[in-house]
Amino acid sequence: MYDQLKLDNQLCFRLYAASRLVTQAYRPLLEPLGLTYPQYLVMLLLWEKDWQSVNDIAHRLLLETNTVTPLLKRMEQEGLVKRNTDFIDKRRTIVGLTHKGKKLEEAAKTIPACITQGWDSGQSRPEDFAALPRALDALISKLKSNDN
Amino acid sequence: MYDQLKLDNQLCFRLYAASRLVTQAYRPLLEPLGLTYPQYLVMLLLWEKDWQSVNDIAHRLLLETNTVTPLLKRMEQEGLVKRNTDFIDKRRTIVGLTHKGKKLEEAAKTIPACITQGWDSGQSRPEDFAALPRALDALISKLKSNDN
DNA sequence: AACAATTATATCGTGTGCGACATAATGTTA
């Protein structure tokens, strides 16, 4: 039995598990808004800046366009976004908020606080928790550079 | 525009992105072994302790049994594991390694080091990186207790 | 023992993720 193959020693599993648990924590808050977690991430981008291309959205979320396209189509079905062909570059599809999509921001603004509420209080070492964003950013940028 | 709704301010997105990037990093290493990342996690558990029930596996991986069941069936198709009904409690399906599954451990033992190689060197603050496992464990245990 | 409650697993439907590939529009270059 190799120690490095023990589940409990694996940082990667912690990331995998934490990510799924966080998504689960969002579910009851997003369901009333008719959003899944990835759809919510798209809404965050569009609330920041309306009308972005599929590529823009995929790049920000570190997703492939073949993941984002069907996701956006479902959001269009729900009347949250519009998908138009760009006039200048007809290859591009630009995505914008509908009135319904814009209105949702007001209802969503309390969600982040609801999710993270009490997280640091559960930490035996608050300084570890404070380091999380920095450590993850460094890890993400490292992993991104692996492919291209 | 609410600051708390900016993507870059969201710890949750970092976890979501990091988790997917890690899985992607594993792919080229696991593909030669005929494993996906969740299947690799199941193998880790069975290499630690052969013959565990579907429930045992699901609990350790923090997954639902309706995720694990089809995953195990695919692994059975590939000849990596066997699925037997428990003699004492016929409700239970116990999962064990085949010869092929056992042999794979030798080939897998170098994977963890390959993945994490260079991770801390990319960190401007190594102490942040060292805190990651502790911070994630605390977060996971917090999120687990949310449901029950 | 009879029967309700619980437990373990499985089935079904929907929504991601992503590799492989297709297609149309734009850029580039001889």
Next chain:
DNA sequence: TAACATTATGTCGCACACGATATAATTGTT
């Protein structure tokens, strides 16, 4: 400007995840 490469998006297939639900086996209670 014709031919070719590149880019942006999309389709298809497969493997998760998970809520809702079904079913069979066991447990608990009377």
